[in-house]
Amino acid sequence: MSNQRRHFRYDVSVPLFFEKVDSQGVSLHAKRRELFKIDEESRLEYINEEVAQIFERVFSQNSETAMLFHVLNHRMDLLLWMLDHLMEAKDPRLAHDYKFRMREDAKHMPPKVKENSTIGNLIKGFYERIDQYLLELKTTVNESVDGKIFLFKNDLPLLFNDLDYVKNLKALSESGVVQAQVLCFLIEKLNLIETIYTRLKLAYQGISDPSVWPVEKINLSAGGFSLLTNQEYPGFSHLNIFLSLGHEVIVCHGKVVLNKPMKSGEFKYRVAVEFEFLSSEYAEFITLFVQRKELEEAMQKFPKGVALPKASD
Structure with a gap:
């Protein structure tokens, strides 16, 4: 020109x-502690400890159910890892293990469930919700300006609700059904992550929405x-x-x-x-x-x- x-x-x-x-060319729209409260962090640690103990106490290493729950939990940890970077306006691609984490996550496949299985459809919906969030965050990172300006989609996530799939999950958990107990913990963990993600989107709405x-x-x-x-x-x-x-x-x-x-x-x-x-x-x-x-x-x-x-x- x-x-x-x-x-x-x-x-x-x-x-x-x-x-x-x-x-450094960075403008933070909210401090991390405003996005991720102390009590929420403590609750997340408790959930992780409880899930780990159930895995160790109940499930065998070769259990397909344990492996499926492990995948869901591991993918949520990846989601939270990305959010941790974005809360500080840091580009997760600069982390030494970013490519490794992405390659490992790409190996996971959606669970195959029977059409008439309510629990199966719950787990499938759970997996797809995590997929949606990971895709959104990877798009946000890839479309950022110099890895410093991050724009988020304007629509806010609705908390994942087990009642959309199963009506008695909590009752099953309270009666001692281990699979239901793990699912209740994992859903609570996802809801915590969704809450953090909602706050992050709201904090950056001023630059993301023309x-x-x-x-x-x-x-x-x-x-x-x-x-x-x-x-x-x-x-x-x-x-x-x-x-x-x-x-x-x-x-x-x-x-x-x-x-x-x-x-x-x-x-x-x-x-x-x-x-x-x-x-x-x-x-x-x-x-x-x-x-x-x-x-x-x-x-x-x-x-x-x-x-x-x-x-x-």
């Missing part, structure tokens, strides 16, 4: 959200943008930028290159932001977007019935 096109600017009103980041971004009037180009604001942004500070242009959402980094106090008027500052490491595809899209906006507004100025000038041969 030529330098001339890169600096083609035009005033547009678009949904825009941007936030300051630390020296419908809640404020509509700002900005002077936009492929090189950056400027706007009037009442908030001061220190020069050369770094930002995460979320910009909705038509049907395209652009997420990128930026640097404040101007924070000029205004002498009068509604706003206190004029802030200019320069895009950093913007892809050529995004830069091209922004240029075409502002050119199209200019053309649309120019067309609106022509009175109805007036012929537009023809291009010369």
Whole structure:
């Protein structure tokens, strides 16, 4: 793209959200302890201990039931491991064992159950729910910006409910049926994880959902943008930028290159932001977007019935 096109600017009103980041380019929207409460962590430790004791006391190593429960428990541990990283805005792919964990998990297959088996369908639904969450989190990680900006799907998970499959699971557990006891513990563990995941999504909803971004009037180009604001942004500070242009959402980094106090008027500052490491595809899209906006507004100025000038041969 030529330098001339890169600096083609035009005033547009678009949904825009941007936030300051630390020296590592990270902006935490909630502290880990706000997402994962102390009492919940203690309860999770208790559940893990109880399940381990039941496995050791009751099931033989070659038991198919024990193996199935072990797989469910192991996959939930993987889910929580990924959430632990994302709660700190860390890229789990940078962990030395990430690829190993993913390869091992890929070896698991959905359980085969009889169509008329209520417990079997419960276990199948349980497995599929974990599958859904793992797929969502892997997509979030793979589509992140530089492994630092993570966007989550807006829909919030509903707690997995055994009553959707079986009406007497808790009664069976209380009567001493070991399989029912293990399932009750595992479902409680999944519900705890779902609660943490819901809080994480809510904390990051402000950057994940363009419908809640404020509509700002900005002077936009492929090189950056400027706007009037009442908030001061220190020069050369770094930002995460979320910009909705038509049907395209652009997420990128930026640097404040101007924070000029205004002498009068509604706003206190004029802030200019320069895009950093913007892809050529995004830069091209922004240029075409502002050119199209200019053309649309120019067309609106022509009175109805007036012929537009023809291009010369």
